[in-house]
Amino acid sequence: MTASFNASRLALAALALLAAGSAGAAPAKPEKELPPKPSLADVLKASKPGDWRALDPDNTLYMDLPTGRMIIELAPSFAPATAANIRALVREKYFDDLFIIRSQDGFVVQWGDPDEENPKPFKAAKTVKAEFTAPIKSAGSFTRLKDGDVYAPQVGHVEGFPAARDPASGQTWLVHCPAMIGVARDTGSDTGNGSQLYVVTGHAPRHLDRNITVVGRVVQGMPLLSVQPRGTGAAGFYEKPEQRMSLKRVAMAADVPEAERSRLEVMRTDSATYQAVVEAQRNRGGPWTKVAAGRIDLCNAPIPVREQK
Amino acid sequence: MTASFNASRLALAALALLAAGSAGAAPAKPEKELPPKPSLADVLKASKPGDWRALDPDNTLYMDLPTGRMIIELAPSFAPATAANIRALVREKYFDDLFIIRSQDGFVVQWGDPDEENPKPFKAAKTVKAEFTAPIKSAGSFTRLKDGDVYAPQVGHVEGFPAARDPASGQTWLVHCPAMIGVARDTGSDTGNGSQLYVVTGHAPRHLDRNITVVGRVVQGMPLLSVQPRGTGAAGFYEKPEQRMSLKRVAMAADVPEAERSRLEVMRTDSATYQAVVEAQRNRGGPWTKVAAGRIDLCNAPIPVREQK
Numbered sequence: 001m002t003a004s005f006n007a008s009r010l011a012l013a014a015l016a017l018l019a020a021g022s023a024g025a026a027p028a029k030p031e032k033e034l035p036p037k038p039s040l041a042d043v044l045k046a047s048k049p050g051d052w053r054a055l056d057p058d059n060t061l062y063m064d065l066p067t068g069r070m071i072i073e074l075a076p077s078f079a080p081a082t083a084a085n086i087r088a089l090v091r092e093k094y095f096d097d098l099f100i101i102r103s104q105d106g107f108v109v110q111w112g113d114p115d116e117e118n119p120k121p122f123k124a125a126k127t128v129k130a131e132f133t134a135p136i137k138s139a140g141s142f143t144r145l146k147d148g149d150v151y152a153p154q155v156g157h158v159e160g161f162p163a164a165r166d167p168a169s170g171q172t173w174l175v176h177c178p179a180m181i182g183v184a185r186d187t188g189s190d191t192g193n194g195s196q197l198y199v200v201t202g203h204a205p206r207h208l209d210r211n212i213t214v215v216g217r218v219v220q221g222m223p224l225l226s227v228q229p230r231g232t233g234a235a236g237f238y239e240k241p242e243q244r245m246s247l248k249r250v251a252m253a254a255d256v257p258e259a260e261r262s263r264l265e266v267m268r269t270d271s272a273t274y275q276a277v278v279e280a281q282r283n284r285g286g287p288w289t290k291v292a293a294g295r296i297d298l299c300n301a302p303i304p305v306r307e308q309k
Numbered sequence: 310m311t312a313s314f315n316a317s318r319l320a321l322a323a324l325a326l327l328a329a330g331s332a333g334a335a336p337a338k339p340e341k342e343l344p345p346k347p348s349l350a351d352v353l354k355a356s357k358p359g360d361w362r363a364l365d366p367d368n369t370l371y372m373d374l375p376t377g378r379m380i381i382e383l384a385p386s387f388a389p390a391t392a393a394n395i396r397a398l399v400r401e402k403y404f405d406d407l408f409i410i411r412s413q414d415g416f417v418v419q420w421g422d423p424d425e426e427n428p429k430p431f432k433a434a435k436t437v438k439a440e441f442t443a444p445i446k447s448a449g450s451f452t453r454l455k456d457g458d459v460y461a462p463q464v465g466h467v468e469g470f471p472a473a474r475d476p477a478s479g480q481t482w483l484v485h486c487p488a489m490i491g492v493a494r495d496t497g498s499d500t501g502n503g504s505q506l507y508v509v510t511g512h513a514p515r516h517l518d519r520n521i522t523v524v525g526r527v528v529q530g531m532p533l534l535s536v537q538p539r540g541t542g543a544a545g546f547y548e549k550p551e552q553r554m555s556l557k558r559v560a561m562a563a564d565v566p567e568a569e570r571s572r573l574e575v576m577r578t579d580s581a582t583y584q585a586v587v588e589a590q591r592n593r594g595g596p597w598t599k600v601a602a603g604r605i606d607l608c609n610a611p612i613p614v615r616e617q618k
Contacts, residue, residue, distance in 0.1 A: 105532040106487055132599070150456055150606045178415055178512050187596050203487050203512050203609065207593065207602040223414045223539040230532040284516065287496050290441070293516040297459045300512065 034292060037285025043276045044304055051273040052265035053160075054308060055219070059083070060253035061090060062262070063111075063221075065100075065245060070221030071253075071262055072181055075161050077140055078174050079131035079215045082183055086194040086215065087252060088124035094195065095250035102198070103228040104236025107205060110184060111247055112196030114238070122195060130189035131213040133171040139163075142172070143270050145278070147295045151206045155298040157269035161217055162298050164209065174214035177204050177299035179222050183213040201226045204299040219264060219305045263308035277304060343601060346594025352585045353613055360582040361574040362469075363617060364528070366563035368392070370399060371571070372420075372530075373558040374409075379530030380562075380571055381490055384470050386449055387483050388440040388524045391492055395503040395524065396561060397433035403504065404559035411507070412537040413545025416514060419493060420556055421505030423547070431504060439498035440522040442480040448472075451481070452579050454587070456604045460515045464607040466578035470526055471607050473518065483523035486513050486608035488531050492522040510535045513608040528573060528614045572617035586613060 038046075061072040076083040089095065095111075098120065102110035113120050136142075142165060144156035152164035155175065162180070165172035174180060178200050185192030192213055199218055218225070233239040253261050267274055278301050283292040347355075370381040385392040398404065404420075407429065411419035422429050445451075451474060453465035461473035464484065471489070474481035483489060487509050494501030501522055508527055527534070537554065540547040547553050562570050576583055587610050592601040 105535055147459055148457075149459065151602060151604050189599060204606075206606060206609065207590065207598075209602070210600045211598055226414055227536050227538055229536055281516065289516075289520055290498060291519045293460060293518070295459050297513070297515060300515065 034284075034286030034289055036287070037283065038276070038280055039284070040277060040280045040302065040304075043273065043280050044306075046276075047267070047273045049309070051268055051271045052306070053268055055253065055264050055266065057254035057261070058087075058252065059216075061086070061216070062249075062251050062253060062256060063095070063247055064249040064251075065221075065224055066248060067245075068221060068224050069262065070224050071219050071264065072216045073160070073219050073266065074216040075159070075174060075214070077138075077159060078134050078161070078163075078172075079183075079213050081128050082131050082192070082194050082213045082215050085124050085128050086197075089122055089194055090250050090252050091255065092123055093250075094120065094122045094124070095247050098247050099244035100225070100228055100238075100247070101196075101231075101244055102235065102237045103201075103230050105230045106202035107200070107236065108182075108198040109201050109225045109228050110196060110198035112184070114241070114244060124193065124195075126193055127190045128183075128193045128213075130192075131215075132189070132210050133169075133173040136165050136167070136170050136172045139165075139172045141270050143274070145296065145298055145301065147282070147297070149298060151209060157274070157301070157303070160266045160269050160303055162301070162303075164298075171210075173210050175204070175298060176200050176206055176208045176214065178202070179218040180214055181216040181218065182208065183215055185212060199225055217303075219266060220262065265306055265308050267304040267306075269303065277302065343593075343595030343598055345596070346592065347585070347589055348593075349586060349589045349611065352582065352589050353615075355585075356576070356582045358618070360577055360580045361615070362577055364562065364573050364575065366565075366570070367396075367561065368525075369562035370395070370525070371558075371560050371562060371565060372404075372556055373560075374530075374533055374554060375557060376554075377530060377533050378571065379533050380528050380573065381525045382469070382528050382575065383525040384468070384483060384523070386447075386468060387443050387470070387472075387481075388492075388522050390437050391440050391501070391503050391522045391524050394433050394437050395506075398431055398503055399559055399561050400564065401432055402559075403429065403431045403433070404556050407556050408553035409534070409537055409547075409556070410505075410540075410553055411544065411546045412510075412539050414539045415511035416509070416545065417491075417507040418510050418534045418537050419505060419507035421493070423550070423553060433502065433504075435502055436499045437492075437502045437522075439501075440524075441498070441519050442478075442482040445474050445476070445479050445481045448474075448481045450579050452583070454605065454607055454610065456591070456606070458607060460518060466583070466610070466612070469575045469578050469612055471610070471612075473607075480519075482519050484513070484607060485509050485515055485517045485523065487511070488527040489523055490525040490527065491517065492524055494521060508534055526612070528575060529571065574615055574617050576613040576615075578612065586611065 059074040063070040074083045101114045140159040149155040162175040162177045183192035184196040231238040282296040368383040372379040383392045410423045449468040458464040471484040471486045492501035493505035542548040591605040
């Protein structure tokens with residue numbers, strides 16, 4: 001009995017009963033195979049130190065849950081005012097001992113203050129201007145994906161974040177891929193202040209793009225959020241206090257003693273190595289893969305993160 | 310303090326501190342708003358009985374987990390041999406008391422026999438021919454989405470399943486959207502026999518399309534699977550027996566006494582009402598939405614399921 005599976009994050013794990021190991025099975029006939037190609041793991045292994053950048057402690061947020069640490073990289077180049085307000089909220093310890101308040105299957109997990117009657121006060125701004133899009137000319141270097149997109153004229157990456165842009169309007173925006181962090185708001189565009197945030201846990205809800213401020217990405221700890229029990233209230237909100245997981249402590253990495261900091265590096269999405277990462281996913285080699293996709297969806301392009309070496 | 314959120318499955322839940330309720334906040338200024346439009350909930354409410362079809366008990370599989378019932382609709386028109394082998398496995402009670410053996414974050418949950426040394430024997434076929442694609446001419450009516458796709462020349466729905474097709478090759482195939490069921494296999498194309506199945510829980514892994522037999526869709530119970538603790542082994546396999554959840558009983562609906570059957574209906578994807586469902590998601594109205602997407606990704610088009618009336 002043999003089992004094979006590929007351990008890379010996006011590879012299929014094809015653990016199956018092998019025909020050759022079963023009595024009475026016909027002998028396997030040779031199939032036409034795709035030639036082997038470097039896998040994502042191969043590309044990562046061959047990467048150079050310059051392909052990586054350390055997280056900036058002033059843009060890195062630790063959310064320490066009872067089950068472990070989740071790490072968010074903020075995107076101030078897309079949402080400077082919102083990122084600043086989140087830093088202010090974190091530094092006045094607003095989030096400490098608040099809760100995960102919502103888990104909607106196939107969509108988002110959200111956290112903040114569940115108490116609408118007597119909300120926890122805070123000194124940071126109550127309204128922040130909408131930062132749904134940003135001018136292309138003020139954004140960082142855009143590495144375009146050649147594969148096209150259903151929702152936007154152009155998609156690719158800016159400084160390690162999935163992004164879209166529209167040359168006609170001159171605007172660019174962060175895209176709602178899994179692990180992206182958005183700022184919950186009410187009807188008014190300026191009602192999102194960062195005191196309630198959500199992370200995408202399901203298939204990319206791209207209709208939210210340009211409708212909400214996207215402010216960062218979870219670079220470590222997604223499983224801590226994605227397994228949260230689904231809420232039984234409307235839109236996946238928890239109905240009972242005991243269903244809510246506590247946010248024990250939320251801190252900017254810069255405010256955490258050196259010894260307690262996580263040491264993560266993110267691959268530079270403007271590097272040649274990142275192009276190889278994308279290509280390894282776009283066109284996989286044999287023998288497991290029979291047909292290479294030839295294309296890749298923006299949200300299927302992994303953005304590698306590793307422990308600093 | 311006011312909170313608003315939309316309870317429809319794919320709508321954003323925008324629970325946020327309302328500016329108007331906070332002392333010292335500037336009064337909200339009127340924004341330009343999109344006109345209101347029928348929501349998904351409105352369209353479902355206005356649907357007619359003929360827009361729905363009952364599940365066929367011979368193509369409906371119940372997986373009774375300790376936490377509840379998951380229901381799968383098989384797709385024999387795309388994978389007749391595989392669907393037949395799964396029926397045979399179910400009817401010899403192969404799956405009863407086997408396990409969920411894998412949960413890989415953002416990808417799939419998989420079930421079957423974890424024991425590679427002494428696998429549970431079965432009488433059903435050990436190898437089944439690959440049913441990765443099917444001839445367009447033998448498939449059911451295709452309702453095409455006009456929105457385009459990154460991976461395939463054409464996408465849309467066939468008999469309630471997300472599907473793609475390529476007129477050049479004359480082939481059609483089921484698409485790896487969330488909730489779709491695939492047949493784990495080893496390297497050989499015919500090594501998937503249905504004794505190990507997986508369900509997509511993360512962003513659609515479309516690179517698997519045409520590389521594996523897709524055999525159905527979870528029509529109820531996705532949350533039971535998507536919250537499974539992530540496995541710590543390679544590719545999310547569980548490393549310890551106690552991490553595996555038991556599949557208590559797996560049965561074809563046709564073999565379950567009438568009184569114990571679930572009564573579900575699926576919306577006919579070739580109905581005019583389904584076009585209204587898609588349009589409600591493609592172009593949402595105000596006031597929460599500020600920019601209508603104008604487009605929809607195949608895997609963001611919901612396929613409504615309800616209790617029989």
